[in-house]
Amino acid sequence: MQVKEEDITIIGRVLCDPKRDLPSRFRALFTLRNIGGSKAISQINNCFNDSSALLKHECAFCLGQMQDQDAIPVLISTHATKSELPNYLSSNSLLEDENQEPIVRHEAGEALGAIGVHSEELLSLLQKYCNHPIREIADTCHLAVNRIQWLKTHGAKENLSNNPFNSIDPAPPCKEDNVSKLYSILTNADEDLFNRYRAMFSLRNMATDKSVKALAAALDVEGALIKHEIAYVLGQMQHQAAVESLTKHLQDSTEHAMVRHECAEALGSIATEACFELLRKYISDSEPLVRESCIVALDMCEYEQNHDFQYANTLTNLKESTV
Ligand SMILES: [Fe+2]
Ligand SMILES: [Fe+2]
Incomplete structure (x- = not known):
């Protein structure tokens, strides 16, 4: 997308302005993601000293989805001294930064x-974090190492199902296409996490009633990381058969905030009247990740119900001079 540099700067200002409402800031972020390129990346990078963990995690997510190597210096950097670090980092990279x-x-x-x-260099950093005491970080790095190695050894050579959702996933799908077998791999705690993820993405790509139901049932597995990813793919599928299970996990205040966050956003994408009502109820949850997710999810619900405008619309708004 060809966009003027000053427009990218203005969209970046919307993203980084803590006085703006969160839905506008999210829309600005997704506008920058769609624009792409190094200018958009540097605007996204300016947001990493924000007080909202939700917004910052979405920024990091978008950097990954853009698949632009210009984003790597923020995610992993080799700054020699602390004084050379950009102001949003207190350590060598976002991954390593204990203040994040x-x-x-x-x-x-x-x-x-x-x-x-x-x-x-990248693989050895990720491998180092595969044993991190915070399980979500360790498991993520295990998946990232596996994905990078899989891309190198198999990549384009494997003939696998297509992802109809255009996301860059943490694992490819697998060759299996039997729903019950995929469900057993996904829910087997003794199976390697990368293979469990592959089973999850195969079920997602099938996008049948049966595969949605299998994924919804799998939300009862142990482990915040895999659960949050299941909730995420259920949001991508936008199938009403997942509402009950997503509702149950959003309502459970003992559930990991990362899982509740992803359930809220998935419900925002499914956008039935019942989803609306539930999200309104949790808009004042004591957990910031959940509360903020519900605010953003309600905005997504509105978008899903009025298909006449674009979600990542900050550029259009800018042209109408309302930004
Ligand atoms: Fe995530
Ligand atoms: Fe998320």
Whole structure:
């Protein structure tokens, strides 16, 4: 997309302005993601000292989805001294920065896997974090290492199902196409996490009633990371058969905030009247990740119900001079 540099700067200002409402800032972020290129990346990078972990994790997610190597210096950098670091980092990279929330560091690790560059430096950093005490970070790095190695050894050679959702996933689908077998791989805690993810994405790509139901049932597995990803793919599928299970996990206040966040956003994408009502109820949840997700999800619900405008619309608004 060809966009003037000053427009990218203005959209970046919307993204980074803490006085703006969160839905506008999210729309600005997705507008920048769609624009792409190094200018858009540097505007997204300016947001990593924000107080919202939700917004920052989405920024890291978008950097991965853009698959632009210009994003790598933020996700992993080789700054020699602290004084050379950009002001939003207190450590060498988002992944390593202990001042960033685990959900942000997880998304930084996942983004490195999504960009998928096979470099020894990158792989050794990710491998180091495969044993991190925060399980979501360790598991994410395990997946990222596996994805990068899989791309190198198999990549285009494997004939696998297509992803109808245009996302860059943390794992490819697998060759299996039997729903019951895929469900057993996905829910088997003894199976390697990368293979469980592959089963999940195969079920997602099938996009049948049966495969949605299998994924919805699998939300009861153990482990915040895999659960949040199941909730995410259910949001992509936008199938009403998932509402009950997503509702149950959003309502459970003992559930990991990362899972509740992803359930809220998935419900926002499914956007039935019942989803609307539930999201309104959790808009004042005590957990910021959940509360903010419900605010953003309600905006997505409105978008889904009025298909006459674009979600990532900050550029259009800019042209109408309302920004
Ligand atoms: Fe995530
Ligand atoms: Fe998320």
